[in-house]
Amino acid sequence: xxxxxxxxxxxxxxxxxxxxxxxxxxxxxxxxxxxxxxxxxxxxxxxxxxxxxxxxxxxxxxxxxxxxxxxxxxxxxxxxxxxxxxxxxxxxxxxxxxxxxxxxxxxxxxxxxxxxxxxxxxxxxxxxxxxxxxxxxxxxxxxxxxxxxxxxxxxxxxxxxxxxxxxxxxxxxxxxxxxxxxxxxxxxxxxxxxxxxxxxxxxxxxxxxxxxxxxxxxxxxxxxxxxxxxxxxxxxxx
Amino acid sequence: xxxxxxxxxxxxxxxxxxxxxxxxxxxxxxxxxxxxxxxxxxxxxxxxxxxxxxxxxxxxxxxxxxxxxxxxxxxxxxxxxxxxxxxxxxxxxxxxxxxxxxxxxxxxxxxxxxxxxxxxxxx
Numbered sequence: 001x002x003x004x005x006x007x008x009x010x011x012x013x014x015x016x017x018x019x020x021x022x023x024x025x026x027x028x029x030x031x032x033x034x035x036x037x038x039x040x041x042x043x044x045x046x047x048x049x050x051x052x053x054x055x056x057x058x059x060x061x062x063x064x065x066x067x068x069x070x071x072x073x074x075x076x077x078x079x080x081x082x083x084x085x086x087x088x089x090x091x092x093x094x095x096x097x098x099x100x101x102x103x104x105x106x107x108x109x110x111x112x113x114x115x116x117x118x119x120x121x122x123x124x125x126x127x128x129x130x131x132x133x134x135x136x137x138x139x140x141x142x143x144x145x146x147x148x149x150x151x152x153x154x155x156x157x158x159x160x161x162x163x164x165x166x167x168x169x170x171x172x173x174x175x176x177x178x179x180x181x182x183x184x185x186x187x188x189x190x191x192x193x194x195x196x197x198x199x200x201x202x203x204x205x206x207x208x209x210x211x212x213x214x215x216x217x218x219x220x221x222x223x224x225x226x227x228x229x230x231x232x233x234x235x236x237x238x
Numbered sequence: 239x240x241x242x243x244x245x246x247x248x249x250x251x252x253x254x255x256x257x258x259x260x261x262x263x264x265x266x267x268x269x270x271x272x273x274x275x276x277x278x279x280x281x282x283x284x285x286x287x288x289x290x291x292x293x294x295x296x297x298x299x300x301x302x303x304x305x306x307x308x309x310x311x312x313x314x315x316x317x318x319x320x321x322x323x324x325x326x327x328x329x330x331x332x333x334x335x336x337x338x339x340x341x342x343x344x345x346x347x348x349x350x351x352x353x354x355x356x357x358x359x360x361x
Contacts, residue, residue, distance in 0.1 A: 146335075150328035157321050178356040184349065188324060188336065 003034075005106050005116040006167070006233070007135035009159070010142060011151020013122045016172040017141035018046045019207065020197070020226070021119045026214045027230035029081035033114040036074065036083040040102060040131045041121045042094065045087025051077055052210055053086050061088040063105060064097040070108050080212055083113070099130050106134040123151075124158060132162055139233070140169040140189065144179035144196075149188055156189055168194040170229060175199065195229040197222050239263045239278070241271040241297070242286040242315070251284065251315070251346070258347040268292030272300060275307050281359050282350060285333070287316040287323070298331040309360035311353050313337050 008021040018041065025037040039047035039060060048055050057075060062068035063085075075084050109116045120131035132138060138159050142152045152169065159166055168191050171182050175198035182193045197203070202217035209216070214223050240251045243266055252262045263278060265271040269291050271283065283301070287294035294314060301307045311334040314327045319338030327336040334357045337349055 146328065150325065153321060153325055153328070157325065160321075180356075181352065184335075184352070187338065190321065 002110045003112075003114045003116055004137065005110055005118060005135045007118045007120045007132055007138045008141055009120055009128070009132065009138050009152075009155050010122050010140065010148070011124070011153075011155045012148055013044070015122070015141045015143050015148055016197075017122070018050060018119045019213075020141055020170055020172060021117050022047065022050045023212060023214050023223075023226050024230050024233065025082050025115070025117045026080050026212055027227050028115050028117075028234065030214070031230060031234060033234070034112075035081075035115040035117065036085065036109055036113045037117045037119065038085040038106065038109070039087035040118050040127075040134075042087055042097065042099065042127060043121060045089050047084055047119065048086045048089070049210060051080060051084055051086075051212065053077070053084060055089060057086060059086050059088040059093065060102075060105075061090075061093040061097055064099060064101050065093075065095070066098075070105060074109075080215065085109075099127050102130055103134040124154065129158070129162075132159060132164060135164060137165045137167050139167050139194070140191065142169055142171055142185060142189075143173045144171050144176065144182070144185065146180065149180060149185055153189055156191065166191050167233060168192040170194050171196040173197070173199045194232045195225050197225045197229075239265060239271065239274065239280040239282070240284045240315075241265045241268065241289075241294070243267055243289040244286075247286070254343050254346060255350060258350070260350065268294065268297035268300075271297055275301065275304075275310075279307070279359065280310060282353055283310055283312045284315040284337070284350070285312055287314055287318045287327075295326060295331050298327070298333050302332045311335075311357040311359060313349070313353055315339060315341070 008017040010017045029035045058068040058073045063073045121128045140152045142148045174196035186193045202220035206213040248264045285294045313335040315337045317339045324336045
């Protein structure tokens, strides 16, 4: 049976979707699911950095420009328990890429994996739309502020127009005194808030040291939240 | 300030908020709201959308375009609760929140308290 592709979308940069996508990928792998993460944020690739992978490896950019096969751009990260298709950070790598090849690339991965996570570009660019169209379901990532929530609402409207199912929203960097409370975000977006992740010291440390929170701080509150969200994702995507 | 063309809603929302300890003034149209703002500076405006004359969307835009009043937080309080209505409120009219009717008493008070705390009017 083919696996399922899940896009992580946010209306604006800086919501933390890549970090959340990476950690949830590790969480699902720990739950026994064969998981691959694809860094399709071609202009803002970050998965190499998040997983500490060499920047010179073949990337999704090489596949999309016909320079490498799917197998050549897919790397097994033993310590994280996942496979990764990284993105290039080199400006020249954007030249000659055919982003519409992404759909067939993802379809191929779904034949081999239970879960294909796609870190898609923020915003509503053509590349975002193409990435969304390669997905079976979408998870919205927001921060608890009005700009992030309103742009996520816009992404939701577009996503619904493409007949894609939204599994829910994840509220990142929650816990501030003036935050929009999660139930209000749920009302505004009209989708379930799968969980909120607060930015404790462990989260800051993992971001600044380039480590995966789930592996670096397995007992932190944010890790517990991520694991709860992962369990909901597995339930919701069936 | 609660703005709605329906007297029953003005009475109901006004009563709920007064019981929760807030001072409430009311306006029964967008025009009356704008008129009141010439002399009064409320800490929050709850604004209906569908009203005769200037509707809530247009009223909000006028308030947010006025340097003297733009820091007054506005929440739409309306039955127009589709995603596109919410987006129009947040993006086009730049209001601070959108509350869909019907809303229960407790939740309305909670939301008003949150808006007053998190988006205070600049004095």
